[in-house]
Amino acid sequence: MVLLEHQILDWTDRLYLTLNPEDQRQLRFWPENPQTFREMLDEFARNSQQLNEILLKEMARSLGLDENCFLDQYGERPLVTGKFNYYPPCPMPDKILGVRPHADGSVLTILLQDKEVEGLQFLKDNQWFRVPIIPDALFVNAGDQAEIMSNGIFKSGVHRVVTNTERERISIAIFCIPDSEKEIKPADGLIDETRPRLYKTVKGYVGLFSEYYLQGKRTIEGALI
Numbered sequence: 001m002v003l004l005e006h007q008i009l010d011w012t013d014r015l016y017l018t019l020n021p022e023d024q025r026q027l028r029f030w031p032e033n034p035q036t037f038r039e040m041l042d043e044f045a046r047n048s049q050q051l052n053e054i055l056l057k058e059m060a061r062s063l064g065l066d067e068n069c070f071l072d073q074y075g076e077r078p079l080v081t082g083k084f085n086y087y088p089p090c091p092m093p094d095k096i097l098g099v100r101p102h103a104d105g106s107v108l109t110i111l112l113q114d115k116e117v118e119g120l121q122f123l124k125d126n127q128w129f130r131v132p133i134i135p136d137a138l139f140v141n142a143g144d145q146a147e148i149m150s151n152g153i154f155k156s157g158v159h160r161v162v163t164n165t166e167r168e169r170i171s172i173a174i175f176c177i178p179d180s181e182k183e184i185k186p187a188d189g190l191i192d193e194t195r196p197r198l199y200k201t202v203k204g205y206v207g208l209f210s211e212y213y214l215q216g217k218r219t220i221e222g223a224l225i
């Protein structure tokens, strides 16, 4: 998205499609070619939502919480968006990134990586670590809203995508996002004297994302108490 005149662009082309709620789908933007695309994407969306549910229940249980504790925060009409990323070969990979460092604004992101070309890296202890390719495996990462709900236990990792001069790369990211009308906050069971509440109650969180991203800031900083 180009929101500012002098914005630094990422080396990527993207297609965003809203997958859920179904009545929000804008089918005119859904490719008709190949013919199986729409049906396959519909199935992928449904399976991704199921995976999101299973993972959130297990995440809650792993912290000794009621299994629906995180899932209940999604509200009536959770949003699922699919982001199709295309990174063309880049003549100057040391000067520009495919995606600049950021953390996702979702609760969970389910990523299908390119089967052959690496590019995704995560930041840990001030060092970038490559995410290896495991063909057909899904890579799942916690986003800012998982960090908020878990009062900082599940960290929303900072990541970036590097480009290369030789080969194009593709990936599909599915972002699982609560209803924008629903308030998100740290689970009560995760707050006590030894672990004080770290985050405010937020609403419509992903709406804040672009503004922070363009300023090179982390959105979650705005949610800290």
Ligand SMILES: O=C(O)CCC(=O)C(=O)O
Pocket: 083, 085, 099, 104, 111, 113, 119, 120, 159, 160, 161, 170, 171, 173
């Ligand atoms: O292309 C990738 O591997 C990841 C892209 C990403 O981080 C994003 O779309 O938020």
Ligand SMILES: [Fe+2]
Pocket: 102, 103, 104, 159
């Ligand atoms: Fe991301």
